[in-house]
Amino acid sequence: MTDIAPPLNDRWFYALVVAGIFLNATGLFPPILEPDGALYACIAKIMAQTGDFVNLYAVGRDWLDKPHFPFWVSALSYLIFGINTFAYKFPALLFFMGSAIYTYKFVRLAYSKLTAQLAVLVLLTAFHGVLSNSDVRAEPYLTLLIIGPVYHFYRVFLGDKNDLSKNWLHLLLGSFLTGCALMTKGLFVIVPIGAGLGLHWLLTGNWRELLKPRWYLAVVLSFVFTLPEIYCLYQQFDLQPGKVVFGNTGVSGIRFFFWDSQFGRFFNTGPIKGAGDKFFFLHTLLWAFLPWSLPLYIGVGKALVALVKRQNPLPEYVSLGSSLATFALFSLSGFQLPHYLNIVFPFYAILTAQFLVSLNPVNLRRWTVAQSIIGLLLVVLIVAVLFVVKPAKLGIALSWVIIITLATITLFRQTTMLSLMGRMVGAMLVLAGVLNLFLYPTFMQYEAGLTAARFVNEQPLLAKRPTALYGPGTFGESSWSYEFYAHAPTQYIREDSVLRQMSSHRAVQVFTTNTYADSLEIRGFRVRRVAIFPYFHISQLTADFLNYDTRATTLKPYVLIEVK
Known part of the structure; x- marks a missing residue:
């Protein structure tokens, strides 16, 4: 077949493909996002730990929603790489590359x-x-x-x-x-x-x-x-x-x-x-x-x-x-x-x-300019978000933006198809890098289950104790990330009677919301707060949460408590 226009130079094409793969691979670094990602990761974790590839369980019960195939793949990845963030995300990236x-x-x-x-x-x-x-x-x-x-x-x-x-x-x-x-x-x-x-x-x-x-x-x-x-x-x-x-x-x-x-x-x-x-x-x-x-x-x-x-x-x-x-x-x-x-x-x-x-040379130049404006607006937007969010490594994040932007402008100065593609890859490399390497690590501080599990794992006196995930209503806000990242076993508790029986002979380590902890005290449980963890539903970002100055007003406390 005759090309309408000559193909991109192979070296440039493969270089852009590598950059495209890398910008997608930056998603391997942030922890697993709640709620759905953490839920699916937990289902596969149970599968890998029990060796039961037939039954699906979530929140301590039989689970019927999604079919098995992604959980089989994730569980096999856990058996190879261990139960961690990389093992959950890496197979998905391979499928996407495929x-x-x-x-x-x-x-x-x-x-x-x-x-x-x-x-x-x-x-x-x-x-x-x-x-x-x-x-x-x-x-x-x-x-x-x-x-x-x-x-x-x-x-x-x-x-x-x-x-x-x-x-x-x-x-x-x-x-x-x-x-x-x-x-x-x-x-x-x-x-x-x-x-x-x-x-x-x-x-x-x-x-x-x-x-x-x-x-x-x-x-x-x-x-x-x-x-x-x-x-x-x-x-x-x-x-x-x-x-x-x-x-x-x-x-x-x-x-x-x-x-x-x-x-x-x-x-x-x-x-x-x-x-x-x-x-x-x-x-x-x-x-x-x-x-x-x-x-x-x-x-x-x-x-x-x-x-x-x-x-x-x-x-x-x-x-x-x-x-x-x-x-x-x-x-x-x-x-x-x-x-x-x-x-x-x-x-x-x-x-x-x-x-x-199908664009002729004149329209190609116009579209190159139009797409470049869109790419530039994305870069400006992500820089504005950085200044609003104020992540811990703001200086490094801005350096990332400046270096990639300058490199993109330097390498792709012409109004050609190669420049059009190169500029868009550069813009998305800026966007994906800032999002996955700088913004999500900041946001994940407010995934309470993740931070609580890490806290427990680092405490010798707490790390080996099982944790009760208490929620008399519905689960899903931050219990799934705790279940996935905690090294010790977890158990979902819905009824006070079960928790009362468990705590009648020994203290029980419980992870729950501060509101539920207060309700336990009202109903006669002896509650000792071990640590408090701020929480926000990160998959549904709001302007007040993004804003460093108003973020504290959007947070909900989760607590690790000892119940007797």
Whole structure:
């Protein structure tokens, strides 16, 4: 295929890729963020410590919400690296890097080398992708487990007449990765995997592909590879209907996997509900895909206009179909969170890259200037945040900003495609570095469970004692980070009667809120406060918390107490 424009110099491209990987790898350094990340880390910790890879437990009870695959991967990582922050986050980063490789390979099936290079760099620098490699949930895994099957199935569609065995190998690999995706998020992963392929066949006159037996075989194989998940759910829940789950008995884990966790959330009829907004992802994507959101929106708009006018057909419609179908699905859902769209960032990156490559020299210069302004605004914003937050290493943080900014300006002075990509990598390197190396370490001082666990671990008289995590209401604010980082065992206590029985013969070490500690004293327990730890819900930052001068007014005290 003839390049519209020459590709980036390989040395520059690989240098930018290394910088992109590094800016994502800075997310390995901050501790695990509450609440979801710490919860998932604890579930995998229990799995690794007990050797039980069938049952999922959280907060001392059977847990039915997410499928097993990410927990299996995290638990295996714990067995290799030990139970720590790195071991939890590192596999997710590897999966994300794998998604960049698959993105490149997929783009090269239909586009120029330049388009593939740009797509990889866009994917590595999209803001919420970077954020998800610090606040690790299922999305870094799914990013690979979506683009991977699409690549393999597209290879099957293109075919290899010289070696038919490769077609079957790609069908098998695509089905395996689809099975892993199902065991990560559930049934709806079929939409981003299958919708784009279906749209491509329809728009390119290959609709007969929908009738070919090999695709029905792929569906069957995908569910065959999902059988480990079905088995685990059947063993933990369906075989034991007396278990209380979501406040009910007789809950089927298999039904939850196929219906309640997916359609129940979509229609907002399941046990876990949300408040859907049809325009939520339309405005969320504007900041989540920074610094590339504007070229993405314009690129998608131009592709849709061309499609309606039947002009300038795209080399493939898989990216457009998968990204728009998933966007529509999540927009119509009754349960929405900002990170949901991360799983189709590879397709957004492809659409963005395709638009950038199509620019003529004049428009390329204009877009280089416009994107540079966006990058500069991000740098100015992060510097302003530094002065408001006042982290402990403010001087080093400002030096980081100045050095990378000056290096970026020096190296990428021209208005070329290389300069455009280099400037955006530089801007995101500033942003990710400041966020993960300087701001999050400051914020994490207010993750009370983390600081309390570290305090206990460093005290010889406290370190070996088990800790009761007391919460008569619901858990989740800071108990999960304590459970993960504490070296000694922990136990969740909900009822006073249990705590009273435990403390009748010996003092019990308890971690709880100061309000709950006061309530224990009122109800006749003898409480001795060992230490107090300030707490804030860091995943929901506010202006008052960010502001060094008003931060103290936003904090809630947690306490480590001795109860008799």
